[in-house]
Amino acid sequence: MHSAIRAAKERDPAARSTLEILLTYSGVHAIGWHRFAHALWRMGLKMLARIVSQIGRFFTGIEIHPGAQIGQGLFIDHGSGIVIGETTIIGNNVSLFQGVTLGGTGKETGKRHPTLMDNVTVGTGAKVLGNITIGAGSYIGANAVVLKDVPPHCTVVGVPGRIVLQKGKRVDPASTFDHIHLPDPVLERIRELERLMLERIAHLEKAAQEYDRFKKDWETIRAEHMAIHHHTDERLTTPPCLKCGKDHPTTEHPAVPDKQHD
Secondary structure: OHHHHHHHHHHOOOOOOHHHHHHHOHHHHHHHHHHHHHHHHHOOOHHHHHHHHHHHHHHHOOEEOOOOEEOOOOEEEOOOOOEEOOOOEEOOOOEEEOOOEEEOOOOOOOOOOOEEOOOOEEOOOOEEEOOOEEOOOOEEOOOOEEOOOEOOOOEEEOOOOEEEOOOOOOOOOOOOOOOOOOOOHHHHHHHHHHHHHHHHHHHHHHHHHHHHHHHHHHHHHHHHHHHHHHOOOOOOOOOOOOOOOOOOOOOOOOOOOHHHHO
16 A cells, blocks of 8 residues: 555645545555455455455446456556456556556456556556556557557557557656657558648649640740731641641641642
8 A cells, every 4th residue: 555655646746645645545545445355365265355346346436356466556546437357467656547448358268358567557548458468668548449469668549559669768657647749650641641642732733834834835836826927816726737737727728739739
């Protein structure tokens, strides 16, 4: 209990005194109930251990199976709705926020719940499911669903959880609880595609403008050519004559002696 109270003091800026933590923090109460239930579980009094754990759940809103192994310094912040399964193993100095589930994925037997190494933080509403290992110092973002092993010192976001390395910087969950400014690879990819699309649109608009200028210049040149050689302002609408190679303002070839085409 001493380590739980110390963890709450260190990681919760709202904590003002040891007495306040001891009397009002449901997370600390849940850990106390679990220590008692776990001791009964190890003594073989499993039915009694389950009853004690259910009493703790009734008073705290946090369900921790008496078989779960929890290290020192666990901090449960606003723990309502937290569920920790039977074969879960939690290391030292781990932080859990409300709505976290450390659960299984089916009807497996044996080790079927996750293992959280030291200094792991699991954000609000996150689900860590199955017999997987979350490496030391890793950070599980809010509402993430983690189904695969996570290496140490990584950040996981999204559904399903995707690992995002934070430029090699070590994450210290004991002092950093920023669940908002986490990298999102999906959002970053969408922004990259948006940037490429805008570049392509700008390129096409530039090409269209150049085509319009070329078309206007071509029409001006052809009009001047017709005015000079045929004394007319009518623009050429047909290609040059195949017989004489000259431009004509109409589709009909002017009547000329055949010798002119020799």
